Amino acid sequence: MPTTLSSKGLAVKSSSTLEITAKAKAMRASGIDVVTFGAGEPDFPTPENICEAAIKAIRDGKTKYTPASGIRELKEAVSKKFKDFNKVDYAPEQIVISNGGKQTLHNIFSAIINSGDEVIVPVPYWLTYPEMIRLVDGVPVFVQCTKENNFKLTAEDLLSAITPRTKAVIINNPQNPTGTLYTKYELETIGNIAVENDFFIISDEIYEMLSYSSKPYTSMASLSPEIYAHTITSSGVSKSYSMTGWRIGYSASSIEVAKVISSIQSHQSSNPSSISQYAALEALTGPQDTVRHMAEVFEKRRDFIYERICEMRFVTALRPKGAFYLFVDCSQAIGTRYRGERIKNIKQFADILLNDFYVAVVPCADFGMPKHIRLSYAISEEEISKGMDRIESFLNELL
Ligand SMILES: Cc1ncc(COP(=O)(O)O)c(C=O)c1O
Known part of the structure; x- marks a missing residue:
């Protein structure tokens, strides 16, 4: 049939990271205070000198x-x-x-x-x-x-x-x-x-x-x-x-x-x-001080989020040495009961966190690790703290 689509195209999975970020954004837009650990991007604005260079390029006709x-x-x-x-x-x-x-x-x-x-x-x-x-x-x-x-x-x-x-x-x-x-x-x-x-x-x-x-x-x-x-x-x-x-x-x-x-x-x-x-x-x-500043802030947040996760039940994590992600092993939580229901997989774990605790995390099945989640700490320390409190409340409910 002429309207059949390419099997290669159809086989491509859409990015679950972008999907979860979009869902969390939609919840935020509807007024829900969601903490988003999903984003794969720094929360800092693009430095001013870089923005100015772009504006100058437009004005100079580099278009x-x-x-x-x-x-x-x-x-x-x-x-x-x-x-x-x-x-x-x-x-x-x-x-x-x-x-x-x-x-x-x-x-x-x-x-x-x-x-x-x-x-x-x-x-x-x-x-x-x-x-x-x-x-x-x-x-x-x-x-x-x-x-x-x-x-x-x-x-x-x-x-x-x-x-x-x-x-x-x-x-x-x-x-x-x-x-x-x-x-x-x-x-x-x-x-x-x-x-x-x-x-x-x-x-x-x-x-x-x-x-x-x-x-x-x-x-x-x-x-x-x-x-x-x-x-x-x-x-x-x-x-x-x-x-x-x-x-x-x-x-x-x-x-x-x-x-x-x-x-x-x-x-x-x-x-x-x-x-x-x-x-x-x-x-x-141009000046490189904003890069250094960003890296220093991420390092501080890394220490903070890692300390928090280490205090929690059912999860373990490696101390990250770079980037801005905390990779959390949730295998002990899979199979536990939450409000009478057995948690069967990591997607369900992440769905409960989002729907009941308003925390967006990335389930890592699409990263080849079906019992892990990824938390991006490219958000403010205040947001990290709020989000970690919520994750802790969830884990404390598990039986
Ligand atoms: C490991 C890795 N490589 C490459 C990229 C692509 O980055 P860009 O936004 O420049 O396309 C990303 C973005 O998330 C990434 O995590």
């Missing part, structure tokens, strides 16, 4: 098409950021500016995957990776990581998942949803395995500036010339500069890969918004 892969000045600024912050040399020609980290990752998968190629995805994972891989006819190969290893991929895990079809492994550092942070040695181990077995490492570093370690952040591509050659780095300004709505991300890779990414983008979307590119240029070249 036309730019080169599909982005303006030269921004690529140069990204190149300098890589040199100064990541200790990696990427020439502007190796960089492609896209519509957020999401398009960047989609471009990367499109550039390297042939039908049936496998991408190793450590579990838990950011829910978008498997959908993106399938959209380009790739096969996500899931590797379960353990709590004992802070949900990080080990050499044994990685080696056991390699097949002749392995095209890449994806590493997100710091990680969504666990807040885990890889050490230099752990990254080196993964990188060397990829080199020895000749597959790509896609290094998603979107949360790079939100690490709470006293040690400098380690980028995969900085580790050795061989690892550099096998790495495609993905990052952007969304999380570091509180610019989620502006949609600017970027990839850094070999020139060969960058050319393919650029060609794909030239037909798919052309350049990302010219105005946002000038805003991102200011973000990267």
Whole structure:
């Protein structure tokens, strides 16, 4: 029948994170005081200097098409950021500016995957990776990581998942949803395995500036010339500069890969918004004090939310080392009774929290972890405190 839709399109799950955020927003709009731990974005406004740069770009008439892969000045600024912050040399020609980290990752998968190629995805994972891989006819190969290893991929895990079809492994550092942070040695181990077995490492570093370690952040591509050659780095300004709505991300890779990414983008979307590119240029070249301030505030909130969760029954959590997520193991709560009803799964757990206690959390079944929830602490300490009181009241009711 001519109106049949594509089976690939129909198979895509819509993002449960965005759904829960939308539901909580709708409840708020109807006057209910919902505490939202769902959002994957900083609660800070975009810094004033960045907004001003965008306004200036409009006034200066920078409102036309730019080169599909982005303006030269921004690529140069990204190149300098890589040199100064990541200790990696990427020439502007190796960089492609896209519509957020999401398009960047989609471009990367499109550039390297042939039908049936496998991408190793450590579990838990950011829910978008498997959908993106399938959209380009790739096969996500899931590797379960353990709590004992802070949900990080080990050499044994990685080696056991390699097949002749392995095209890449994806590493997100710091990680969504666990807040885990890889050490230099752990990254080196993964990188060397990829080199020895000749597959790509896609290094998603979107949360790079939100690490709470006293040690400098380690980028995969900085580790050795061989690892550099096998790495495609993905990052952007969304999380570091509180610019989620502006949609600017970027990839850094070999020139060969960058050319393919650029060609794909030239037909798919052309350049990302010219105005946002000038805003991102200011973000990267202007004062960096707001980034530091944001990271300090997140760290304080991290300590606060982690202490609160540790006091509660039926739940445990790892102390996050980066990003702004607390990953909570609720397995002890599954199977308990709430007001006479048995809690069967994590979705029901999250639904009760939202409907009866007005707290929005992200159930992590779509992140590969069906007994966990993710709490984003990108909300004020006051809201965190109120929300944690409500979660505690719920847990105290469980029998
Ligand atoms: C792990 C990870 N990578 C990439 C992205 C994409 O970010 P952007 O908003 O720039 O598309 C996100 C956003 O939530 C993320 O959590």
